[in-house]
Amino acid sequence: MNEKLILHLKKIFGGNRVLTSRTDRMTYSYDASFATQLDPKEPEVVVIPQSTEEVSACVKLANEYKIPLYPRGAGTGQTGGAVPIKGGIVIDLSKMNRIVEIDHQNMQVIVEPGVVQADLNQALKEYNLRFPPDPGSAKMCTVGGMVSNNSSGLRAVKYGVTRTYVLGLEVVLPTGEVIMTGGEKSKALKSVSGYDLAHLMIGSEGTLGIVTKLRLKILPLPVTRGIVLASFKKLEDAGGAVNATFRSGIQPSAIEIMDVNCMKAANMMKPDLNLPDDNEALLIFEVDGSKDEVTAQVHRLTEVVNEYSVFVKFSDEPLECQTLWEARQIVGAAVGLLNPGGFRVYGGEDICVPISRLPEVLRSIQNIAESYGIICGIYGHVGDGNLHTGPVIKLNNKVEVVNVQKMIDDIHNLAIEMEGTTTAEHGVGLVRAEYMEKEHGPALELMRAIKKTMDPNNILNPGKMALPN
CATH class of the missing domain: 3.30.43.10 (Uridine Diphospho-n-acetylenolpyruvylglucosamine Reductase, domain 2)
Structure with a gap:
């Protein structure tokens, strides 16, 4: 030292x-x-x-x-x-956690990077406003981290990802110089003045600068929400229901999928959910808007989904909607119950593929897990093709430790082969750096050139994202 x-x-x-x-x-x-x-x-x-x-x-x-x-x-x-x-x-940066200004008249907020997402939305609730990106870790993750990884979450299918809401950033560059993107004094909700430096920083995972303040766009809270829960005999039927929903003109705020292992896990954690776990897939659709609009969409969505499903339940009552959402909310923790005494592995957990290839990819992931003897649940944001895998292993089982790493590698390669990406919202970091060249080709060299130009001494977060070491 x-x-x-x-x-x-x-x-x-x-x-x-x-x-x-x-x-x-x-x-x-x-x-x-x-x-x-x-x-x-x-x-x-x-x-x-x-x-x-x-x-x-x-x-x-x-x-x-x-x-x-x-x-x-x-x-x-x-x-x-x-x-x-x-x-x-x-x-x-977690102690830089002030909400500097809620400018509700101009539909924006200025915060420091350590503000927790759920705390920000709690403060905005007083004004009937919200910061829409909704990651599963909202009660823990910081807004600065969300910008660094361009996070999204359950409702990205309608409201988009974090970058959609970034109006400007205060950034400490790798030299120590401080800049403000989006205009030093701007309160405008849009601008095409100059290079879009904010979006260069978003998703750069701390390799190009350190964000110290954020100017974010905010939106009104929806008046109400409605939920449709549907069970499908086959994965292919679930995929068909998703495509039919979009063709029908309905724009859900969320479409979530759980495979049979996830349904079993949720039932184990909370038996009164009583999910139909004898089928291959469960979809949870959410719509939002005015009361009349939501009621109409729920009934229309039920008609569309009925053609593919074997079981449908719906509601536009807030308390019942919350109960229907509960299965999806607990599944990340519940999958650990699939292998008693096991450890939930986070790896290969964030691929995204074209919606049309979801049934094929879901089936392939199941086959990969079975080939390595790994117990695995699959869930995710099926509305935009983003899948999360939850393999569960015994850490004292050396064969399982080795095999789960092989499984993770196969899943990442599968995503690229299926015209997708190894990560949709969690980032590249260290664990997905080896796939960057295969995914991006010559564009990776331009990324490396930008990094070298901005950070000639390679000070910020070296060794990540397949950038210079």
Whole structure:
């Protein structure tokens, strides 16, 4: 550990916001990804900024010492994206968590990156407004992390992903310089002035800059929602129902899928759900809008889905809708019950494929899991082709540990072969870097050139996204 560096950091942050103990450093050595559970990487030191000025000073110091700097939010990532694989400094932004301004008249909000998504929406509720991106980790994940990975979630099929709502960003560049994208003083809801630098930063996973403030577009809360839950004998029938829904002119706010293993897991966790787990797939459709509009859409959707399903249940009553949603909300945790004493592996968990190929891909994932003897649930945002896999293994079973990694590799390659992507909302980070060249071809070299131009000393989050090490 460089004592001179530590001394400089303490001058910037004070002694209580510079963490050097082994226990503290271990806390920052992993995230939710299976890869970092198997091989955690400790930083040399952790710092906790409270202002843009402190972040800028830290970046300048990292450049001076040529030491890696790893931005981190809540640590809920599933790709090793914020893990310090080369030691260095972790800069924990979770305490920069102020909601700076709710400008409800101009339909926007200014926040710091450490604001938790659910806390932001709780504050906006007073104004009957919301920040629409809705990841499953909304009660834990930070808005800064959502921008870094361009997160989405359940309702992206109608409302889009995080980038749709970013109007401007305050960013500390790899040199320590601070810029504001989207106009330094702008309160406009759209602009085509200059290069779209905000969108260069969105999804860059902390490799091109550190976001210290965000100006975000917000929308009115829907008046009400309705739910249609349908069970299908075959995966192919579920795929047909999704395509028929879009052809009918209905625009659901969400379409979620659960396979038979997920239905069994949800029933195990909450038996009163009583899901029909003798079929291959369950779809949960949500529509939103005015009361009359939702009632009409629910009835129309039921008619469309009935042609493909063996069981349909629907409601436009808020409390009953919440009950119908519960199965999907618990499934991420419930899949662990499929293998008692097992460990839910996060890997190969975020592929996205064309909607037309969903039945084929779902069947292929099942076959891959069976070929390796791995118990696995499959669920996800079927409305935009985004699938999450939940393999469950025993960590003390070396064969399963090896086989699940082979399974993850097969799933990633399957996604590319099916004209899809290895990640739709969780990011590339460390665990999907090896697929970048296969997925992007020569475009990857341009990404590397941009990184080298903006970060010549390779300070920010090195070793990620198949960028220079």
